[in-house]
Amino acid sequence: xxxxxxxPSILVLLSLFVFVSGPASAQCKLxxxxxxxxxxxxxxxxxxxxxxxxxxxxxxxxxxxxxAGGVLGCKVEIRFLDDENRPATGxxxxxxxxxxxxxxxxxxxxxxxxxxxxxxxxxxxKRIHFFTHAATHRLTEDLxxxxxxxxxxxxxxxxxxxxxTAALIFKDRMDIKxxxxxxxxxxxxxxxxxxxxxTLRKYRPDVEFVGEAWAPFLTLDFSPHISAVxxxxxxxxxATPWAGEAVMLLRQALIQGVFDNVQVWWxxxxxxxxxxxxxxxxxxxxxxxxxxxxTARYIHNWPxxxxxxxxxxxxxxxxxxxxxxxxxxxYSAFFIMKAAVEKARSMETDxxxxxxxxxxxxxxxxxxxxxxxxxxxxxxxxxGRPVMDTRYPIPVLGDLKVFEAKDYYxxxxxxxxxxxx
Amino acid sequence: MENFAFQGLIGxxxxxxxxxxxxxxxxxFGVLKVVNFAHGSLFMVGAYxxxxxxxxxxxxxxxxxxxxxxxTGALGFVMERGFLRxxxxxxxxxxxxxxFGFILILDDAVKIxxxxxxxxxxxxxxxxxxxxxxGRAFPVYNAFVIAVxxxxxxLLWVMFDRTWxxxxxxxxxxDREMANAIGINVPWVFSAVFAFGxxxxxxxxxxxIPVRVVAPGIGATxxxxxxxxxxxxxxxxxxxxxxxxxxVGVLSAYGTLFFPVFxxxxxxxxxxxxxxxxxxxxxxx
Numbered sequence: 001x002x003x004x005x006x007x008p009s010i011l012v013l014l015s016l017f018v019f020v021s022g023p024a025s026a027q028c029k030l031x032x033x034x035x036x037x038x039x040x041x042x043x044x045x046x047x048x049x050x051x052x053x054x055x056x057x058x059x060x061x062x063x064x065x066x067x068a069g070g071v072l073g074c075k076v077e078i079r080f081l082d083d084e085n086r087p088a089t090g091x092x093x094x095x096x097x098x099x100x101x102x103x104x105x106x107x108x109x110x111x112x113x114x115x116x117x118x119x120x121x122x123x124x125x126k127r128i129h130f131f132t133h134a135a136t137h138r139l140t141e142d143l144x145x146x147x148x149x150x151x152x153x154x155x156x157x158x159x160x161x162x163x164x165t166a167a168l169i170f171k172d173r174m175d176i177k178x179x180x181x182x183x184x185x186x187x188x189x190x191x192x193x194x195x196x197x198x199t200l201r202k203y204r205p206d207v208e209f210v211g212e213a214w215a216p217f218l219t220l221d222f223s224p225h226i227s228a229v230x231x232x233x234x235x236x237x238x239a240t241p242w243a244g245e246a247v248m249l250l251r252q253a254l255i256q257g258v259f260d261n262v263q264v265w266w267x268x269x270x271x272x273x274x275x276x277x278x279x280x281x282x283x284x285x286x287x288x289x290x291x292x293x294x295t296a297r298y299i300h301n302w303p304x305x306x307x308x309x310x311x312x313x314x315x316x317x318x319x320x321x322x323x324x325x326x327x328x329x330x331y332s333a334f335f336i337m338k339a340a341v342e343k344a345r346s347m348e349t350d351x352x353x354x355x356x357x358x359x360x361x362x363x364x365x366x367x368x369x370x371x372x373x374x375x376x377x378x379x380x381x382x383x384g385r386p387v388m389d390t391r392y393p394i395p396v397l398g399d400l401k402v403f404e405a406k407d408y409y410x411x412x413x414x415x416x417x418x419x420x421x
Numbered sequence: 422m423e424n425f426a427f428q429g430l431i432g433x434x435x436x437x438x439x440x441x442x443x444x445x446x447x448x449x450f451g452v453l454k455v456v457n458f459a460h461g462s463l464f465m466v467g468a469y470x471x472x473x474x475x476x477x478x479x480x481x482x483x484x485x486x487x488x489x490x491x492x493t494g495a496l497g498f499v500m501e502r503g504f505l506r507x508x509x510x511x512x513x514x515x516x517x518x519x520x521f522g523f524i525l526i527l528d529d530a531v532k533i534x535x536x537x538x539x540x541x542x543x544x545x546x547x548x549x550x551x552x553x554x555x556g557r558a559f560p561v562y563n564a565f566v567i568a569v570x571x572x573x574x575x576l577l578w579v580m581f582d583r584t585w586x587x588x589x590x591x592x593x594x595x596d597r598e599m600a601n602a603i604g605i606n607v608p609w610v611f612s613a614v615f616a617f618g619x620x621x622x623x624x625x626x627x628x629x630i631p632v633r634v635v636a637p638g639i640g641a642t643x644x645x646x647x648x649x650x651x652x653x654x655x656x657x658x659x660x661x662x663x664x665x666x667x668x669v670g671v672l673s674a675y676g677t678l679f680f681p682v683f684x685x686x687x688x689x690x691x692x693x694x695x696x697x698x699x700x701x702x703x704x705x706x
Contacts, residue, residue, distance in 0.1 A: 044537035045638040052538060082537070084638075185685070213681050218642045220633040221438065223563055224674040227431045230557070231424035231678060244539030244634045251544065252632050257551045257558025278541045421682045 028074035030347060035074045037062070037334070038097030038106040040090065041133070041326065043082035046218065046244035049274035050110045050133060050326045055080045056319050057132075057327035058107060061334030064314075071338045072345065079103070085110060085217060087117035094118050098125045104347045105130065107333050110326065112136035112159075112188040119143040122151035128349055130337065132329035133297065135159040136187050137195070140374035141414040150353050153375045155336060155368070156297045156329040157405075159188065162240065162268035163195035164408040165295055165383050169401050170236065171203035176263055180211035180234035182225050182241065182249065187419055189214065189240040192268060194418045196238055210234050214421060215241055215249075222249045226256050236264040246270055247278030250292070254282060259289050270294025273324035276386060276395045283386045283395040294397060295383035298325035298365040301396045302382055311364035322394065323364075325381075332363035336377070373412050380405040423555040428678045429671055430554065434563035436670020437570025438625060442643050443650040443662045444577065445621030451657030452594040452614045455505060455516050459523035460622050461644030466527060467493045467623025468635045469535055475630065476542030486627040490620040497619025501612045524640065531637050539636040548631055562632055569628055573621070574663055581659070590614060594657075649688055653695045655702025665703060 028034070039058040041051030062076045070076060079101055083090040090109060097103040106122075106129040109115050115134030120143075122129050131139060131154040140158060143149045170176055179200070183189035197209055211232035213225035219241070226249075229237065237258070241249050246267055253259070269275070271294040282288060300312050300322050311331070315323045323331070336356070341347055344355035359370040368377040384397035446460045470492045475485030500523065508515045548565055551558035581587035593600040593610045601607045625643070633639075650669055654661025669688055676684040695703060 044532055044636075046539045046634045046636045048537040048539060048636065211681075213677050214684065216685060218634075218638060220629065220639060220642070221435055223431050223560065224428065224435060224677040227428055227557075227674075228678040228681065231428065244541065244636060247539075247541055248632060248634050252560070255544070255549060255551055255560035255562055255632070260558065274538075281543055 028070070029072040029345065030074050030341070032074060032104070032347075034077040035071055035105070035341070035347070036101065036103045037076060037078050037337070038094070038101060038103035039078050039080045039108045039330070040083045040093045040097070040106070041080075041108040041330075042085040042110045043080075044084055047085050047110060047242065049243060049324065050272075051082060051108075053273070053321075053324040053327040054108045054110070054132060054330045056315075056321070057323065057330035058334065060315060060318055061331045065334060065338055071341050076334070083109065083111075083114055085114065087111075087114050090114035090118050091121050094121055094125060094129070098127050103127060105337055107330055107337075108132055108326075109134045111186075112139070112191075113186050115139050116143075116187065119149055119152055123149045125151070126349060127151060128153055128337075128352060130155050130333035132156050132333050133326045135162060135297075136191055136419075137410065137414070137417060138187075138191075138419065140376045141410070144376075145374040145412060145414060150349055150375070153336075153353075153356070153377075155333040155377050156325065157379065157381055157409075158376065159191050159195060160409050161295055161297060161381055162192045164199050164410075165401070165403055166196055166238065166266045166268070166293075167199035167203065168403055168408060169293065169383060170264060170266070171200060173264070176235040177206060178208050178210045178232070178234045179236050179238055180229035180232055181209070181213070182222070182229055182237060182239045183212060183214050183421075184240040184242065184245075185214035185216040185219075185421075190419055190421055191417055192240045193238060198417065212421075215245070217245075219245060220248075222252045223256060226253050226258060230256065230258060230261065234262060236262055236266065238266050238268075240268050242269045243272065243274055244278065246272075246275045250279055250282070250288075254287055259287065259291055263291060265292050267292060267294045269296055270386065271296030271299050271325075271384070271397045273300070273322050273394070279386065280394050284388055288386070290385060293383060293385055295381060296325045296397070298323075298328040298381055299384075299397050300328075301389070301392070302400060302402075303366050305366070307362060308364045308366075322392075325365075328363070328365050332361075332365065332368065335363065336361055336368070374414075376409075378405045378409055380408075423557070424678070427555045427557050427559070428674050430559060430567075431563065432671035432674025433667070434566045434670075435674055436667045437567050438629070439646055439650055439670050440570050440663055440666035441573060441625035441628075442622060442647040443654070443666055444573065444659065445618035446644075446647050447651045447654065447657055447659055447662040448577075448621070449615055449618040450651065451659070452590060453501075453505070453509075453611055454657075455509075456513075456520070456648075456656075457615075457618070458517060458520040458644060459500070459527065459640075460618070460647060461640035461642070462524050462527035463493055463497060463619045463622040463640075464626040464643050465531060465637070465640035466496060467626030468630050468633075468639065469531055469540075469626075470623070471627035471630050472535075472540045472542055472635050475545075476540060482545040482548075482631070486624070489627040490623050493623030493626075494616040494620040497616040498612055500619075501615035505615070506608070506611070524644075528637050528640065537637060539634050540630075541635075542630055544631040566628065569624070573624070577659060646688070649692045651702075653692055653703060655705030658702060658704045661702055661704030
């Protein structure tokens with residue numbers, strides 16, 4: 001090569017190199033190429049829509065954060081894994097995401113069973129996991145407030161929503177004296193029923209709990225369960241199977257004439273988008289006769305704020321679906337992470353947790369407030385009855401009962417709730 | 422008393438459902454001497470095909486079920502011709518590995534073709550609603566399942582006991598070399614029996630779609646129950662499969678009524694007792 005051109009051409013090459021590779025990492029003030037966020041949820045089987053919604057919420061949050069310049073100039077990168085709703089898979093995924101892929105944070109998890117298995121592992125992996133669906137109270141009350149596992153942060157409302165709101169709504173229904181349970185046969189189902197009974201008993205010592213039946217995951221035929229509890233002539237049913245199983249449970253209850261014989265059916269997480277889509281035809285024909293009640297961990301038609309409306313518009317444009325609660329909670333978890341990291345200017349667990357202290361953050365689902373003692377974000381979600389509304393193509397919860405979070409969250413000192421059948 | 426009888430009827434519908442799945446499993450074992458672990462996956466494929474024809478293409482429910490049987494039967498034919506046939510000579514452990522491999526392949530294939538999310542077709546009008554039975558509302562759908570199960574039982578009995586084809590199959594089952602010697606085309610019988618067993622599995626899956634979850638993974642749950650039933654009844658014994666389906670179906674329904682906390686445990690206790698007392702199964706000769 002001609003020496004006259006050698007130096008300039010090397011300089012040009014170097015500058016090209018700097019231009020191409022330089023700015024992205026040079027701008028990231030955390031000294032990493034990107035903030036890696038591992039995401040997991042149930043993405044196959046009857047509960048698969050939750051995992052998909054978690055993935056959609058995470059993807060959209062990462063896209064929006066990156067489009068607005070990232071977190072302290074760092075791009076957010078996500079990787080989604082299916083936990084198949086199995087504890088062993090959830091634990092394996094957590095290890096893989098952190099140790100193999102190098103995740104700085106992890107987000108998601110649908111089932112309480114998976115969450116409780118992951119809890120102690122997170123402490124060992126030293127990475128914060130933002131739980132966005134798993135509901136058992138023990139995750140935050142026992143593992144965080146009790147055992148001090150700082151790596152657990154919960155963005156979604158726990159089982160207080162499923163159990164305590166139900167008790168508050170129906171305590172005034174003097175016509176309902178006999179409650180029966182068709183429960184999900186694992187921790188979530190046990191705790192929901194026990195917490196409901198405990199709360200309702202305080203207000204209504206006259207109420208009887210007359211029957212229970214338990215259905216494990218992948219129950220295809222609920223008719224023995226329905227028929228067993230109906231044999232006790234209950235006034236109301238408390239039901240916790242969720243997602244596709246909730247849809248089929250309700251359909252099997254309809255053809256067994258349950259809605260002719262009970263006053264109320266509480267389908268705890270029946271306000272979930274996949275369930276509302278699944279029971280659309282039945283709601284349109286009023287087959288539940290106004291007796292079906294449900295809640296969720298976020299419903300898209302509440303709160304009626306500009307933030308929420310804009311979120312739904314963007315979400316529908318991006319995915320052609322309504323956001324389920326696992327989408328909103330996951331989406332919000334990313335913005336909570338962003339706010340905390342920006343304040344801490346670090347991704348270390350202790351600093352991020354400290355930065356969340358006293359945090360109040362406006363999310364599509366409303367203002368969430370961080371409670372340090374159990375690292376639970378506090379916000380409220382109403383309950384109501386699935387109805388058709390001309391503004392929406394699928395049923396929404398209507399006739400909303402709104403309770404302030406302070407009226408139905410549990411507060412320390414946390415008293416134990418039985419976690420067995 | 423009414424509640425007891427009503428729960429028994431519900432148990433009967435559960436039993437007939439289990440019977441449809443275990444019948445195919447036990448027939449295949451009886452003739453081919455293969456424990457087809459992928460039988461539950463054929464049940465799942467049957468459900469998905471019926472969903473496609475009925476829920477997506479809008480064909481009448483009965484026609485969708487029929488097409489699903491044909492499709493799954495064809496898949497069974499290919500599985501036997503293309504794969505199982507090559508390992509009849511080798512150790513049985515290879516059969517387990519191969520059929521287990523099919524579970525994984527079919528589960529993933531279903532996810533690729535239909536996606537991971539559950540499917541919910543509408544309930545056909547003729548299966549909607551209930552009849553008054555014993556002062557309660559008995560679902561037309563459960564009555565339909567009972568009818569299909571009994572019909573299949575009668576058809577199988579007539580077919581195996583009263584027809585030329587049944588005699589050939591029984592001859593092949595009892596001594597395949599002798600059957601070959603007297604001019605029966607044994608390989609053809611094997612393919613036909615496997616395809617037929619696959620169709621029985623598909624029937625269970627297909628008639629379930631209006632009220633049961635159609636999702637990846639349902640095959641694995643069904644194969645466990647079907648396997649327990651064939652073990653209780655005696656592997657390869659059709660009458661045994663029918664009666665043990667009744668025992669398991671009705672007792673688990675009563676388990677749900679009387680011992681809700683231990684209900685799941687029930688079916689395994691029955692199997693354990695049978696294996697201890699009569700390891701060859703209740704009806705094995």
